[in-house]
Amino acid sequence: MNLSLSIPALLFPAISLSMLAYNARYLAIASLIRQLHKEYQNSHEKNIGDQIKILSRRLTLIRATQGFAILSFMGAVLTMLLLFLAQQLSSNIVFIISLCCMMISLILLFIEIQVSTKALQIQLKDIKGKFI
Secondary structure, eight states, X not given: OOOOTHHHHTHHHHHHHHHHHHHXXXXXXXXXXXHHHHHHHHHOOXXXXXXXXXXXXXXXXXXXXXXXXXXXXXXXXXXXXXXXTTOHHHHHHHHHHHHHHHHHHHXXXXXXXXXXXXXXXXXXXXXXXXXX
């Protein structure tokens, strides 16, 4: 398949929107960690400590997710440069790597979403005992 400049350029909006979504998740988690940390300092409840551990894992996953999305973005840019320089084989290889990085980013996002439900389950555990 021959790549044209427009093919890697199609990744730009997807990667940019992904980065915005990842950043929003990061900011929400950071805010929640700060809030839970204050609560933990006052009460030392076990479930708050468990939630903070899970949120710490989520931050690690989001950092890796963002890193792979950035690598994907850089790969798309490099692909376009290589296409401009008429380096077809190199551009194909870099574009494949770029797509793989985006796939890894999405897989990590999926894992992070799965982990995020654990934090909610910890919080719901207290409530379930009172209503069920």
